[in-house]
Amino acid sequence: MFVSLTIVRYPKYFIPFAFLSMAILHLPLFFTRGLSFWKLLGCGKNGTFDIQPDFQQWGMLGVWNQQSDFEKFQENSWVSKWWSFFCHEKWIIGCIPYESHGKWDKKEPFGKPIPDRNYSGPIAVLTRATISWSKLKSFWSNVPIVSASMNQAQGFITSVGIGEVPFIRQATFSVWDSLDDVKQFAYKQREHAQIVKKTHNEKWYSEELFARFIPVFSTGTIKGVNPIII
Numbered sequence: 613m614f615v616s617l618t619i620v621r622y623p624k625y626f627i628p629f630a631f632l633s634m635a636i637l638h639l640p641l642f643f644t645r646g647l648s649f650w651k652l653l654g655c656g657k658n659g660t661f662d663i664q665p666d667f668q669q670w671g672m673l674g675v676w677n678q679q680s681d682f683e684k685f686q687e688n689s690w691v692s693k694w695w696s697f698f699c700h701e702k703w704i705i706g707c708i709p710y711e712s713h714g715k716w717d718k719k720e721p722f723g724k725p726i727p728d729r730n731y732s733g734p735i736a737v738l739t740r741a742t743i744s745w746s747k748l749k750s751f752w753s754n755v756p757i758v759s760a761s762m763n764q765a766q767g768f769i770t771s772v773g774i775g776e777v778p779f780i781r782q783a784t785f786s787v788w789d790s791l792d793d794v795k796q797f798a799y800k801q802r803e804h805a806q807i808v809k810k811t812h813n814e815k816w817y818s819e820e821l822f823a824r825f826i827p828v829f830s831t832g833t834i835k836g837v838n839p840i841i842i
Contacts, residue, residue: 613709613723614679615825617785619655619671619772619834621701627667629698634670640690641672646681649721650674653783656773669834671774675721679706679828703832705787705840707736707825714821716740722823734769734842735791736825740783741817762786767793770839787827787840794824 622630634652641650655669672691676682686692686704695702710731712722762768771786788794830840 613725614676614682614828615707615709615722616674616676616682617671617705617707617772617774618674618695619669619703620695620699621669621834622699624668626698630667630670633694633698637672637691637694644685644689644691646677647685648675648677649716649719651716651776653774653776656775671772673774682706701833701835703830703834703838705736705830706828708828710735710824710826712821712823714740714823715819716821718819727824731826732790734787734789734827734840735794736785736787736827737794738783738785738821738823738825740822741820742781743816744818762797765793765797768797772834791824 634654637652641647641652644650651673653671653673655666655671657664657666674682674685676685709722709725711725711727712720714720762771767789769787769789771784773782773784775782788797827840827842830838830842832838
């Protein structure tokens with residue numbers, strides 16, 4: 613199994629085509645060989661769960677049977693050609709699932725990988741949730757606290773906020789120097805630990821998924837920079 617996250621940026625004058633892509637790209641993706649799960653995604657402005665959308669930046673998460681399936685998609689697909697024509701930047705990170713818990717649309721898209729506890733390299737983390745309608749105010753009022761603490765955390769490299777539905781179906785994809793840095797932030801950083809406790813005590817989410825990945829490559833740029841050097 614191979615997982616790709618593609619983030620693209622459209623020029624301002626092509627923003628209408630960005631919205632159009634969210635409707636029409638589903639059809640070619642449906643017929644793409646070797647693609648077992650995908651999501652077309654909007655992006656937030658500040659790199660995490662974000663109530664402010666960035667209408668120039670959009671994404672696609674794909675789960676592939678093999679890395680070669682993704683490579684063929686990159687070379688030949690109508691979707692890839694769309695991005696090449698309309699977008700002025702594209703960044704791709706390719707990953708291997710390390711571990712995964714929870715569901716996305718009642719599916720386990722990354723399977724149940726058995727983590728290699730001897731692995732010591734960089735780690736990518738996907739945190740995804742469907743927020744209950746009655747908990748939207750509580751959730752969004754706490755987002756700035758987590759965002760600020762993550763950006764200052766030890767070992768943090770970069771992150772991008774992605775989502776399927778504004779305000780409700782949100783995700784953060786972040787990259788860290790090591791698994792120890794992820795654990796330090798997730799379980800020992802005070803502000804984040806308090807928010808995690810709230811999510812469970814107040815039942816903010818109707819569905820959630822937490823997954824970790826081993827980055828294999830990072831190519832292209834976003835805002836002029838490749839955020840990860842592997």
